[in-house]
Amino acid sequence: MYDFIGKTFPRHDGVAKATGLVEFTFDIEIPDMLYGRIFKSPYAFAKVRRIDTSLAESLGAVVLTPDSVPDRLFNPRLVSIEEDTFKDWRVLTYTPRYLGEPIAAVAAPSEDLAQRALEALKVEFEEVYEPILDPFKAMAPGARPIHERIVRGRTWVEVRNNVAAELRYSEGDVELEERRSDVVIERRFHVPRRYHVQLEPKGAVCKPEPDGSITVWTTTQTIHNTKILISQVYGIPMSRVNVKKVPIGGGFGSSIHTNLVTLIAVGLCLKSGRPVKLVLTREEDMVHDHVSFEFYMRIRAGATKDGTITFGEFENILDIGAHQVQAYPLLGTALGWFVSLYRWRAVRYYGRSVYTNKVPSCAIRGYGAPEVTWAVETVVDEMAEELGIDPLEFRLRNYRGRGEIFWGQGPTVKSVIRSDGVPELIARGSELIGWRNRGDPRSKTGRYRRGIGVGRGFHTSGAGGPLSGAIIDYSGAIVKVNEDGTVDYITALQDHGGGTLDAHAKIIAEELKIPPSKVRIVWSDTATTVYDVCTHASRGVYVGGEAARRAAAEVRRKVLEYAARILDAVNPEALRVEYDRELDDAVIYVEGAPDRRVTLSEVARIAWQRNWGSISASVSYRATAAPPSFTVYFVEVEVDTETGIVRPVRVVAGADAGTVINPELAAGQLHGGFAMGWSWAVGDEVSYTEDGVPAHRLSVADYKIPTALDLPKPEEFVVLFASTYEPTGPFGAKGLGEAASNPVIAAVANAIYNAIGIRFYEIPITPERVLEALRERG
Amino acid sequence: MRVRLRVNGSWVEVDVEPHETLLNVLRDRLRIRSVKYGCGIGECGSCTVLLNGRPVTSCLVLAAGLDGTSIETADYLAKTELGTRIVNALLLEGAIQCGYCIPGFLVTIYAALKSGMIRRGDSTEIARAISGNICRCTGYINIVKAVRRVVAELVAIGAD
Numbered sequence: 001m002y003d004f005i006g007k008t009f010p011r012h013d014g015v016a017k018a019t020g021l022v023e024f025t026f027d028i029e030i031p032d033m034l035y036g037r038i039f040k041s042p043y044a045f046a047k048v049r050r051i052d053t054s055l056a057e058s059l060g061a062v063v064l065t066p067d068s069v070p071d072r073l074f075n076p077r078l079v080s081i082e083e084d085t086f087k088d089w090r091v092l093t094y095t096p097r098y099l100g101e102p103i104a105a106v107a108a109p110s111e112d113l114a115q116r117a118l119e120a121l122k123v124e125f126e127e128v129y130e131p132i133l134d135p136f137k138a139m140a141p142g143a144r145p146i147h148e149r150i151v152r153g154r155t156w157v158e159v160r161n162n163v164a165a166e167l168r169y170s171e172g173d174v175e176l177e178e179r180r181s182d183v184v185i186e187r188r189f190h191v192p193r194r195y196h197v198q199l200e201p202k203g204a205v206c207k208p209e210p211d212g213s214i215t216v217w218t219t220t221q222t223i224h225n226t227k228i229l230i231s232q233v234y235g236i237p238m239s240r241v242n243v244k245k246v247p248i249g250g251g252f253g254s255s256i257h258t259n260l261v262t263l264i265a266v267g268l269c270l271k272s273g274r275p276v277k278l279v280l281t282r283e284e285d286m287v288h289d290h291v292s293f294e295f296y297m298r299i300r301a302g303a304t305k306d307g308t309i310t311f312g313e314f315e316n317i318l319d320i321g322a323h324q325v326q327a328y329p330l331l332g333t334a335l336g337w338f339v340s341l342y343r344w345r346a347v348r349y350y351g352r353s354v355y356t357n358k359v360p361s362c363a364i365r366g367y368g369a370p371e372v373t374w375a376v377e378t379v380v381d382e383m384a385e386e387l388g389i390d391p392l393e394f395r396l397r398n399y400r401g402r403g404e405i406f407w408g409q410g411p412t413v414k415s416v417i418r419s420d421g422v423p424e425l426i427a428r429g430s431e432l433i434g435w436r437n438r439g440d441p442r443s444k445t446g447r448y449r450r451g452i453g454v455g456r457g458f459h460t461s462g463a464g465g466p467l468s469g470a471i472i473d474y475s476g477a478i479v480k481v482n483e484d485g486t487v488d489y490i491t492a493l494q495d496h497g498g499g500t501l502d503a504h505a506k507i508i509a510e511e512l513k514i515p516p517s518k519v520r521i522v523w524s525d526t527a528t529t530v531y532d533v534c535t536h537a538s539r540g541v542y543v544g545g546e547a548a549r550r551a552a553a554e555v556r557r558k559v560l561e562y563a564a565r566i567l568d569a570v571n572p573e574a575l576r577v578e579y580d581r582e583l584d585d586a587v588i589y590v591e592g593a594p595d596r597r598v599t600l601s602e603v604a605r606i607a608w609q610r611n612w613g614s615i616s617a618s619v620s621y622r623a624t625a626a627p628p629s630f631t632v633y634f635v636e637v638e639v640d641t642e643t644g645i646v647r648p649v650r651v652v653a654g655a656d657a658g659t660v661i662n663p664e665l666a667a668g669q670l671h672g673g674f675a676m677g678w679s680w681a682v683g684d685e686v687s688y689t690e691d692g693v694p695a696h697r698l699s700v701a702d703y704k705i706p707t708a709l710d711l712p713k714p715e716e717f718v719v720l721f722a723s724t725y726e727p728t729g730p731f732g733a734k735g736l737g738e739a740a741s742n743p744v745i746a747a748v749a750n751a752i753y754n755a756i757g758i759r760f761y762e763i764p765i766t767p768e769r770v771l772e773a774l775r776e777r778g
Numbered sequence: 779m780r781v782r783l784r785v786n787g788s789w790v791e792v793d794v795e796p797h798e799t800l801l802n803v804l805r806d807r808l809r810i811r812s813v814k815y816g817c818g819i820g821e822c823g824s825c826t827v828l829l830n831g832r833p834v835t836s837c838l839v840l841a842a843g844l845d846g847t848s849i850e851t852a853d854y855l856a857k858t859e860l861g862t863r864i865v866n867a868l869l870l871e872g873a874i875q876c877g878y879c880i881p882g883f884l885v886t887i888y889a890a891l892k893s894g895m896i897r898r899g900d901s902t903e904i905a906r907a908i909s910g911n912i913c914r915c916t917g918y919i920n921i922v923k924a925v926r927r928v929v930a931e932l933v934a935i936g937a938d
Contacts, residue, residue, distance in 0.1 A: 020812020247876070714920075
């Protein structure tokens with residue numbers, strides 16, 4: 001039984017956030033600061049002849065052009081090993097490849113002056129090309145190359161047919177398995193680009209220090225990779241770049257890489273020698289900065305009469321936009337999601353990432369898993385129906401569970417599944433939603449039709465594994481005991497809001513048997529922390545939390561050594577530690593002689609007074625697995641066959657996250673994960689005109705984000721946690737953030753099918769599409 | 779031009795440009811950081827403040843026309859009795875994630891409880907009252923639960 005794990009404590013930063021006193025990047029002000037603005041390309045594909053900066057400079061602005069930054073290609077995401085990193089970005093460019101690509105930047109003492117200087121820049125274009133917006137046109141013979149050469153690792157490589165990266169994989173005999181199959185289904189799926197709608201637009205502040213170093217505050221999911229990239233791009237030693245951790249107003253993958261705005265702010269700061277703040281407007285953030293990947297998928301799969309899945313073939317074309325953030329690794333993870341969902345006896349995969357003249361794509365929550373899971377779960381549902389097998393039974397027979405090899409994060413990150421709550425979640429969830437009574441779509445009539453659907457999926461907990469692989473994945477933690485027995489926890493790991501760091505505080509508290517309120521989570525920076533790769537891949541609790549636990553365990557050993565001296569015990573093994581509710585502290589006592597006792601606070605004080613030294617530990621931890629957190633969603637929807645509007649009626653969200661550390665915050669991940677998945681299923685879409693101009697209006701209003709009226713009410717949403725324990729996780733915990741949204745589109749689409757008998761192979765399933773499909777069917 | 783504003787209980791005089799929004803004045807001139815910029819076009823609700831007791835998206839209000847008005851922001855309202863209840867409820871229900879939108883929600887919830895827009899405290903009534911504020915993290919469920927908790931507390935102490 002735990003003292004703190006699994007219990008509810010108000011989050012450490014909650015009051016500061018609710019009252020608005022927490023400072024986000026947007027809120028940071030430094031005396032004598034300049035304000036930056038970016039000159040963004042008005043064309044989606046063009047070549048700049050010259051930039052006349054004289055007028056802007058005469059206004060008193062500092063101007064940055066492509067000539068004033070190092071001409072060094074980079075990839076803003078530093079997570080793959082260097083050999084697998086494709087570099088095609090510049091801080092500023094004379095060859096803009098998407099509408100909004102930064103060409104120049106200005107900084108001035110006021111926002112107004114910066115804006116005037118921006119308008120005073122004269123950028124003359126040598127050529128404006130017709131933009132290539134469609135990946136299939138981009139690959140067609142004769143298409144203009146968007147990039148001619150890029151750098152892979154440290155080597156120049158030619159780009160052919162605008163194909164940015166490619167991955168092929170096969171296992172087993174697909175043809176043989178297809179011949180053995182009694183049912184074969186082939187479908188094509190399309191997922192558009194979507195915008196993250198993180199509530200805080202991106203920004204950065206860069207300050208020169210008297211010792212010649214710089215300090216950077218910025219919207220990021222990784223301070224250390226930001227430090228490394230700034231160092232690489234500008235050729236500054238890493239010891240002269242300090243990146244401060246700032247709260248982030250929503251991540252969801254949008255700041256999984258180092259944002260261009262950060263590098264431009266650094267450039268302006270270095271040139272001006274003054275602090276510079278550069279923040280994006282919502283319009284800039286939404287239209288010019290980032291979107292998610294667009295998927296064109298083809299899946300062909302088979303099964304035998306007895307309900308065994310035989311083979312799966314998967315073709316995956318990604319429209320990545322004008323630059324690579326993680327185009328190559330996504331080809332690997334998309335395959336990983338596919339392979340790890342079910343026990344295909346044979347697999348064939350072909351993945352291609354294709355350049356187009358659109359805003360570069362980056363990860364969005366799930367990194368391809370929601371999209372692939374939707375496609376696979378649709379095909380699996382169809383196969384089950386064709387075979388006359390209950391879709392739940394069909395899934396239970398074929399999914400990859402305990403004891404099997406699993407490689408969600410791609411072919412180089414394999415590990416064995418050790419905990420699996422799928423059977424429990426399917427059993428309990430189906431009961432709660434009333435699966436047996438969901439009815440046949442053919443028997444449903446009337447204007448409003450209800451349907452129940454299931455989606456099963458997972459996400460990895462991090463990207464660790466027994467072998468080093470192609471992905472960098474480890475975390476650091478420093479735990480030190482103050483002289484009064486309180487604890488400082490110092491980590492670079494970013495908490496996007498899910499409560500990751502509160503989980504860490506509880507893990508440390510549990511290990512030391514002190515209350516979480518005695519653990520301070522220090523707002524740190526790269527100079528005072530050890531490396532943490534990034535908060536992504538749902539790794540915060542599983543990897544970062546285990547690093548914290550190990551550091552705390554080392555601290556506990558030292559505390560016991562000191563306590564043994566104080567208590568005159570023969571050695572620390574003779575001691576026991578307990579949380580004492582009355583003293584609100586850890587009490588260390590001699591087993592069998594409980595009156596020989598000392599509190600952790602006393603140990604800390606005595607160690608200080610007697611010059612024994614500080615009690616602290618620093619840990620760098622790599623996980624040897626990336627266990628799947630399974631999720632099973634049951635969703636009931638109601639389709640209005642006159643308007644085409646789909647409404648959520650009830651949701652049962654089941655998650656196997658191992659031991660649940662923060663129950664109310666973990667439930668919040670499922671609420672939010674559903675909301676985002678629902679939004680993808682029925683609303684989110686970014687589209688472009690033929691000129692490469694974003695056609696979605698530049699407002700949150702026109703990009704339909706669900707409000708409280710569009711989503712289930714508390715009484716319509718049930719959260720289930722499986723009673724599992726992951727032996728490799730801190731106190732048995734796994735990840736959750738992305739698993740929470742991965743199967744949602746699938747469950748919603750399957751529910752819509754159960755309501756009206758129509759399958760959709762393109763999302764979002766908008767009212768227009770529903771009406772059109774109903775009309776076509778007649 | 780010069781305008782006198784009663785901001786969080788104290789009168790201040792500020793020089794504003796004709797095109798300047800209340801959001802700019804509060805954030806940039808008065809350094810009130812609880813008012814968050816989210817979209818600049820009145821859609822997300824992150825910059826919600828009370829103007830003469832009524833909630834407005836401060837990015838849509840021109841400051842020049844506000845002479846003599848009273849403005850209250852999240853950090854100030856959080857210190858009132860009702861505001862403290864709301865903050866505690868948000869905290870206890872796990873309604874705060876990234877936290878960027880939350881000050882705006884606090885102001886909206888405060889105003890809806892004061893004006894009687896939220897009276898019964900059922901989920902639909904609450905959802906309607908907060909539907910002008912966008913949150914991308916929580917799916918609103920724990921926010922709705924937090925408001926229900928506040929309403930239950932107010933009923934228990936016999937407040938109207």
